[in-house]
Amino acid sequence: MLTGRVNSKLEAVVSLWIGGPEGRSLKTDAIVDTGFSGALSVSREVVTSLGLLPFGRMLGTLADGHERYFPVYTAIISWQGEPHLIYVNVVEESEPLLGMGMLHGCELAMQIIEGGEVSIRTMG
Numbered sequence: 176m177l178t179g180r181v182n183s184k185l186e187a188v189v190s191l192w193i194g195g196p197e198g199r200s201l202k203t204d205a206i207v208d209t210g211f212s213g214a215l216s217v218s219r220e221v222v223t224s225l226g227l228l229p230f231g232r233m234l235g236t237l238a239d240g241h242e243r244y245f246p247v248y249t250a251i252i253s254w255q256g257e258p259h260l261i262y263v264n265v266v267e268e269s270e271p272l273l274g275m276g277m278l279h280g281c282e283l284a285m286q287i288i289e290g291g292e293v294s295i296r297t298m299g
Contacts, residue, residue, distance in 0.1 A: 176294055176295065177191075177254070181286065181292075187293040188293070189293060189295065190203070192252065193221065193225060193251070194253075195225030196228055197226050200225070203221065204270070204271065205273040206270050207293065211276075213233070214262055215272065216263065216265070216271060216274070218271070227263065228248060230249050247263065255297050283295050
């Protein structure tokens with residue numbers, strides 16, 4: 176089970192380990208974003224520091240309805256205690272976002288109060 180807390184902006188936040196191809200890794204907080212269909216979005220700075228390898232581009236729709244292409248990279252994430260290869264979107268001007276693509280097959284529970292508990296567990 177992955178756990179976290181609800182922050183003062185009522186955002187569900189969990190900590191994740193992200194790794195690159197050369198063994199570099201970092202722990203970062205990510206906001207759970209149920210409006211994001213991808214797995215994880217990070218800044219260009221994270222991509223550079225981990226040496227993530229480019230995969231391609233993905234067309235995405237922003238919250239304001241505009242469409243834009245986003246660079247996509249491969250990364251390894253520690254998910255529910257196991258390493259998983261995932262596709263990471265680069266989004267500037269945003270905190271890392273954990274999307275529904277990563278939450279597929281999981282149960283998400285949140286206490287929607289500041290400091291409330293957040294838990295993500297695999298179903299089945």
